[in-house]
Amino acid sequence: xxxxxxxxxxxxxxxxxxxxxxxxxxxxxxxxxxxxxxxxxxxxxxxxxxxxxxxxxxxxxxxxxxxxxxxxxxxxxxxxxxxxxxxxxxxxxxxxxxxxxxxxxxxxxxxxxxxxxxxxxxxxxxxxxxxxxxxxxxxxxxxxxxxxxxxxxxxxxxxxxxxxxxxxxxxxxxxxxxxxxxxxxxxxxxxxxxxxxxxxxxxxxxxxxxxxxxxxxxxxxxxxxxxxxxxxxxxxxxxxxxxxxxxxxxxxxxxxxxxxxxxxxxxxxxxxxxxxxxxxxxxxxxxxxxxxxxxxxxxxxxxxxxxxxxxxxxxxxxxxxxxxxxxxxxxxxxxxxxxxxxxxxxxxxxxxxxxxxxxxxxxxxxxxxxxxxxxxxxxxxxxxxxxxxxxxxxxxxxxxxxxxxxxxxxxxxxxxxxxxxxxxxxxxxxxxxxxxxxxxxxxxxxxx
Numbered sequence: 362x363x364x365x366x367x368x369x370x371x372x373x374x375x376x377x378x379x380x381x382x383x384x385x386x387x388x389x390x391x392x393x394x395x396x397x398x399x400x401x402x403x404x405x406x407x408x409x410x411x412x413x414x415x416x417x418x419x420x421x422x423x424x425x426x427x428x429x430x431x432x433x434x435x436x437x438x439x440x441x442x443x444x445x446x447x448x449x450x451x452x453x454x455x456x457x458x459x460x461x462x463x464x465x466x467x468x469x470x471x472x473x474x475x476x477x478x479x480x481x482x483x484x485x486x487x488x489x490x491x492x493x494x495x496x497x498x499x500x501x502x503x504x505x506x507x508x509x510x511x512x513x514x515x516x517x518x519x520x521x522x523x524x525x526x527x528x529x530x531x532x533x534x535x536x537x538x539x540x541x542x543x544x545x546x547x548x549x550x551x552x553x554x555x556x557x558x559x560x561x562x563x564x565x566x567x568x569x570x571x572x573x574x575x576x577x578x579x580x581x582x583x584x585x586x587x588x589x590x591x592x593x594x595x596x597x598x599x600x601x602x603x604x605x606x607x608x609x610x611x612x613x614x615x616x617x618x619x620x621x622x623x624x625x626x627x628x629x630x631x632x633x634x635x636x637x638x639x640x641x642x643x644x645x646x647x648x649x650x651x652x653x654x655x656x657x658x659x660x661x662x663x664x665x666x667x668x669x670x671x672x673x674x675x676x677x678x679x680x681x682x683x684x685x686x687x688x689x690x691x692x693x694x695x696x697x698x699x700x701x702x703x704x705x706x707x708x709x710x711x712x713x714x715x716x717x718x719x720x721x722x723x724x725x726x727x728x729x730x731x732x733x734x735x736x737x738x739x740x741x742x743x744x745x746x747x748x749x750x751x752x753x754x755x756x757x758x759x760x761x762x763x764x765x766x767x768x769x770x771x772x773x774x775x776x777x778x779x780x781x782x783x784x785x786x787x788x789x790x791x792x793x794x795x796x797x798x799x800x801x802x803x804x805x806x807x808x809x
Contacts, residue, residue, distance in 0.1 A: 370423030395449025513749030
């Protein structure tokens with residue numbers, strides 16, 4: 362059976378992930394993501410109202426025209442998890458393919474919201490829910506399997522396409538976490554089984570975000586302990602405390618809510634994406650929040666909540682807000698610019714329970730946001746966080762488990778691939794033979 366990989370997006374940057382695997386006449390598409398930094402550098406861009414071709418020209422979504430070179434039919438569109446760099450282009454591209462969107466329950470809930478928000482195209486693809494550990498047929502000779510992984514969003518999976526030539530494992534995004542705060546641990550046993558059953562693993566496509574970093578990525582349990590230590594150290598502070606994290610990081614939001622109660626403050630979730638992600642997690646029963654937890658996304662309701670905080674005393678509340686990357690229209694950035702009813706005063710604490718995404722736009726915006734906050738007297742608690750991506754020891758662990766015949770680095774630029782290339786070469790892989798460093802818009806023929 363012919364096996365061909367189209368590396369459509371995410372092979373020259375962190376963002377706009379999209380990969381297609383053709384096995385004979387059947388094609389599976391993994392991810393349809395957005396490169397948010399290409400959007401944020403423009404003022405007041407509303408992607409939901411834009412045409413896909415304009416977004417392609419901006420470099421914001423994958424240029425999927427290479428799909429016309431693949432001889433076959435798309436049988437499934439499979440987003441691996443709910444981050445926008447993996448699902449943010451579904452509203453723009455999915456309608457081009459007569460195929461269902463297959464995802465884990467939480468990811469599918471977020472996909473529904475993306476489709477509902479889309480203002481330019483009608484997306485009528487069937488939505489199929491599949492849990493980790495389940496499988497579905499792809500054509501007559503292939504099978505799709507979901508393997509549970511741990512990441513900085515719940516419901517993450519690594520999809521595996523089982524073909525007569527061996528398995529193709531799409532390894533974006535994950536860390537090896539045996540003690541997650543929400544959800545099940547990564548299923549390393551299943552990865553080891555896949556590496557040793559049948560014809561083994563034909564190809565492994567791997568996220569290289571932290572491949573230049575030594576050691577292993579700590580568990581979310583480590584971040585939870587770190588966050589608890591920071592917040593309990595503020596127990597006697599009688600001024601304002603504000604926290605920010607990834608809205609999609611439900612485990613971290615859950616910890617913030619719990620520790621706010623521990624130190625006698627009422628948590629409030631503020632910002633459109635904070636309401637979106639936490640509300641979706643609660644609707645599907647993935648997490649339980651206190652009945653009285655406020656979630657406010659619209660500007661007027663957010664401002665009313667902050668007016669209440671100011672009237673009743675900042676010392677009684679913990680606003681948990683968007684803006685950890687310094688996004689210009691996010692809540693924390695607006696606070697720093699003095700555009701909300703919340704007054705940041707000398708000595709007030711701001712907890713960044715998030716790292717800076719390693720990309721120049723984010724780094725610049727985050728720096729600006731922190732400077733605005735400091736100018737008002739805020740004290741910054743930085744990087745109370747662990748990454749959702751593998752470091753080098755995790756990559757070694759995955760290669761040892763899967764023992765793939767071919768490896769394709771993804772989710773980075775050429776500089777970001779360098780660490781992974783070195784460690785893969787140390788495991789016996791050779792550039793141009795079975796280690797394929799590629800770019801957007803290319804195809805790699807694995808089996809003819």
